[in-house]
Amino acid sequence: MEVDGMTGAAPVTRPAAPAGEPVHALLADGTTVSIRPTTPQDLDGLNAMFAALSPESVRMRFFASGAAAGRSAAERLCEPHPDRIALVVSVRRGEAEEIVGEGEAWRLRADADAAEVGFTVADRLRGRGIGTLLLEHLADAARALGIRTFVAETLSENLAMKRVIASAGLHHSATFEHGSTVFHEIDLTEDDAYLEVVADREFTGSAASLEPLFRPRGVAVVGVGRRPGGVGRAILDHLLAAEFDRPLFAVNPHADEIAGVPCARSIELLPDRIELAVLAVPPEALVEAAIACGRHGIRALTAVTSSVPKSVGTTLKAVCRRYGMRLVGPNGLGVASFGTDISMDATFGPHTPLGGTAGVGVQSGGVGIAILDHLSRLGIGAGSFASLGDKADVSGNDLLAWWARDPATELVLLHLESFGNPRKFARYARRVARTKPVLAVMAGRSAAGSRAAASHTSAAITPGITREALYRQAGVIATRSVAELVEAAALLRTGLLPTGRRVAVVSNAGGTGVLAADACAEAGLTVPEFSDALRERLSALLRPAAACGNPVDAGAGANGAALRDAVETVASSGEADAVLLLLVPTALAELSPTLAVDARTGAMPVVAVLVDQAAGVETVMGADGRFLPCYGDAETAVRALSHACDYAEWLRRPGGEVPQLPGVRSRDAARLVSLFLAAHPEGGWLPPDRAADLLACYGIRCARLVLAADEQTAVTAAAVWDGPVAMKAYWPELVHKSDVGGVLLGLSGPEEVRAGWRRLHERFGGQLAGVVVQEMAPDGIELLAGVDDDAVFGPLVAFGTGGTATDLAADRAYRLAPLTGADADELVHSTRAARMLAGFRGRPGGDVAAVRDALSRLALLAAEQTCVTEAEINPLIATPNGVTAADFRIRVEPRTQTDPYLRRLR
Structure with missing residues (x-):
């Protein structure tokens, strides 16, 4: 695998990236390799690898011939340079380490977010994935330095390099010059398509x-x-x-x-x-x-x-x-x-x-x-x-x-x-x-x-x-x-999944059917009432005294044939997605759970319950060789059926892709966080105005505010917006402002603002670090949206009912960042807040799409800005026309960014 000899603009000095520790990864055949930054001690190993290249490989890599090109490249790679990323890949040969690949990327100029890339793979190890592995790790190191694009110059006959770029999964383009040279441009953005390609390669290597x-x-x-x-x-x-x-x-x-x-x-x-x-x-x-x-x-x-x-x-x-x-x-x-x-x-x-x-x-x-x-x-x-x-x-x-x-x-x-x-x-x-x-x-x-x-x-x-x-x-x-x-x-294990959550309960004892119906309701399944037509068909099959609603009580005297016919009739009716068959042994009829297996129900799951069965679940086989589980009680069977319904619903969900969100300014956000950490090396809570700026970088609308350090600034800020304003006490450690009387609402005109300023100063004195003057948020549904960085799982997105009673309501659901579109939708609809967003007791609802969008943007913020350890928007006001963040807190801490999807062994 060869690329050009790095024939770009002269490098310029920038702060050097910290030297990374060696990491290990798997090739396509399962071989373990080491990837690490170059050191001066690698000179002999690099010279050996370059010397072993074929003349054609040397020409492809360096646009030259002879051993001198390789020696020059080895010396360059072993000299630390603040504007170059240089990596080597090595494998073990006995007790020795052998360098089998090298890669480097040079920033084009001081203010550029592009770098020229080149790499080589030893001739004897080509076709095993070293080239794509190098490209992935070079790209990861480049992103950490703010580089967004790789460019590479290759000879047109360098088919190996074309294959690496094409298979990497990154968006790329190629242009020709003078017929023999190709210029490649590679976008280093990690989107879902790229991560899936990387996962494919890792699956192959791990399995091997x-x-x-x-x-x-x-x-x-x-x-x-x-x-x-x-x-x-x-x-x-x-x-x-x-x-x-x-x-x-x-x-x-x-x-x-x-x-x-x-x-x-x-x-x-x-x-x-x-x-x-x-x-x-x-x-x-x-x-x-x-x-x-x-x-x-x-x-x-x-x-x-x-x-x-x-x-x-x-x-x-x-x-x-x-x-x-x-x-x-x-x-x-x-x-x-x-x-x-x-x-x-x-x-x-x-x-x-x-x-x-x-x-x-x-x-x-x-x-x-x-x-x-x-x-x-x-x-x-x-x-x-x-x-x-x-x-x-x-x-x-x-x-x-x-x-x-x-x-x-x-x-x-x-x-x-x-x-x-x-x-x-x-x-x-x-x-x-x-x-x-x-x-x-x-x-x-x-x-x-x-x-x-x-x-x-x-x-x-x-x-x-x-x-x-x-x-x-x-x-x-x-x-x-x-x-x-x-x-x-x-x-x-049967492979039969329900197409919905409607359950038909069929039994030969009414009491067990009632208990089963209760268990279904508690598990989130429905037991719908049957139509008159289905009732009539069931009545014709069962004895006159049978109850043919749902649950169906066939009576203690019902034999296996009658129950089988009832199950088949319900299954073919289109009024249920699964059948729960409860069998109670009696002296009047000998019943076996195999009748559930032998019933002709197509792909509809039939779950049998034999109430005198000692084990929680057994397996029964029907005449056709099919196996189905038989449970010892209705609650156990319903629990298993509920899991099957959940899984079937998940399979029907749209594909799990993280949406492309317009208007995101990731680099501005990273700069904002970096500037704060430069002034506060230990980290801390962003001031309200900086927190609003960070949310705005991700397209989350905030109620406009000014952090006022004196009374006149507060008055001047309030005059900017038409209408009343809110004034809020601020110091970094203050969490629940309303609990301590730190929020004043609906203040109009200079006098009310001055009075509000003095009231807050009288109440909190020297504690105050400033007063937030903010336009009043619109009336709407008060929600909570937040992020907490878990030590094991990373950023966790929370959503639920907001406002001052949020802790009392205890209405929260959680998902891991980043969120796919399906994740965001499920997060919204898994809380009681979803009922309010749909409109409740005559109150107008909220813009659900805007809520989902805000959650996706907050999740992306947390996923990209890894120094953000905690964020909370409470309340996030939802109206029929959108959402507004009315109050928010964001904490940042210094930490090293790592890509969780980069191919490497733990």
Whole structure:
């Protein structure tokens, strides 16, 4: 991959960007590479790479021939320059690091937001994605310096460079000059289309890197005892019980064979075909074993060692990065994989799980055992399983990439106590959920649960409300227990989804039907009254005394045939989207839940309930071989059906794209924040006028204001606007101005303004840092819109009822920034404020589109201006003609900006 020799304007001096730490990323084939800024010590490595280039590659890169061009470029790259970004990509070859790619970008001139870009990839590694990876990381570093555009000059026959630019996902154009030279212009804006292309590449690399974990050519268990007992021996026994038919070795310095399995005295003596090593060694031996595996060429590790100190886990990850190994654990149960070509159970659970179609990822080994047992009992089984433990390396994001590319995986079950990159998780989960259901246990919903999860997994505490917002946006079906997770999975596994929330309840006992109808209402499902025509058809099928409304009570004497006919009649009526069939055993008729399976209902889900069933859910098979779940009570069945309805509704939502918002001035906003932090290095609350300016940069209309430092300024400001004004006390720490009498409304004329000024000064004295004089906002619906920067999840957007009673109303919903159009719409409609916006009790409503737009703009502000840690607009006044921010607070703090979507390993 070659670009021109950087033949642009002479560089000018600007403040240097801070040197970045090395990061690691995956190539398309799963190879781990390191990306870092160049240093003077890279001269020999760069010279070696340039010297190995073919003459044609040298000509493409430097528009010249001979070794001198490469030597000159190597020297240039190794000399720090304040106006150049220079990166190298390296891979490990044995114990040595080999530079296999370089890239640089020069700012064209002092006041330019464009830079000239060029890069090279070693001839022997072309076609593996190094060029696009370099371009992504160069673009990320350039954006941090305010560079918005790359330009590149190439020879017209440089097809490799054209492919890199075309496949990068960034908007670009090309112009020709003199027939042999092409000038490329690349817009560095990250839009949704670009992020999807980047996600595609990361899915490919992550899935390829997990191939040795879930489809290894051979497995070694390190730390196996010669006698039964112990974790290592249990894992070896499980591999044998699962009839793992690929090369299998134990590692024990005192044995040549254990349980009929050949044993190596050390890791170094293992055969080369071993790709996965299971480490069941004490914590103090873990790093040494991992180093030996890396030197031996093993590609994946799962560490089941428990009670591993954080420092050991950090070192263990560094070892895996150094040698390009993927790691599951430590502090996990192990991994398992089942398919037509493999049966591998490298766990130490009580039983070998049933192979099947579910992908299962957990942080808790105990939760993993429970889920696998349930899936085995229900006949669903697991296709792949990973107990992530402390998640030193492989995370839920990696597993999602594997399951997305695995056609055998039909549904995904997760138990995650922490998130390394929540915004990337949301994007990845959304992609997977479009093609297969993704379910998760909401671990750590309470404060006590969050503390326990953090202690359990060495992770940051993750508030339940942010986790719920994350799952909802991503289309993940959030459940509150393992039992609820499995109950929902049993229904979703059928692939039958309701097209709406209307439920027909059919039973042979009226009381159970009533309870089921109540459960539906509480779960947000409807039990509509049937039409007269449907009632008549049902009456003709059932005994004369049957109740044929909804619920349908067929009576204790109804047999299976009658109930089946009733279910089929309701299903074909168009008056329901799902059928809930409740069966109560009686001496008058022998009933089986298989009648729900055998009923001819097309694609409509029929959920059976057998009230004397001990288990919460079982699986029944009909005459045609179809499997359907049967539940033990109506509440459990309704809960599963409600999850299926939520998922079906999410699938019907418009595509999740972040809207392109006109009138956004991101650079002006960044400059405003930078100037404030330059004057206040520790950060703080923006003054009201600066906060209004920042909101205005994102097109959020604020009621006009002036922060007055003296009485005459207040009078002069009030005279600018026609009509009365509001006056508000201001000092940075003041939150609830109304609570302390710091708001005066409807002041008209100079005398009232002077009196208001004096009243506030008498009340607050030296506390006042100024008085806000503001035009009166229009009458309308008072809303709250805010952003809080969560330590784990990033900016969280809040919306609900506003005004002075906002805390009392407790009417708030949350989503993670940035918001897609569908996210913003759902955020508005998931609160009681939506009823007021629609018009309530004769009061005029509000402009819902304008509210959605304001929320999207606030979310974009938080996503782009990462130094904004807290923002609140309360009230945001909504009228039929738009919205106005009447009062607002914004806090900023110094922090390093990182791109959550940049391809890199944690």
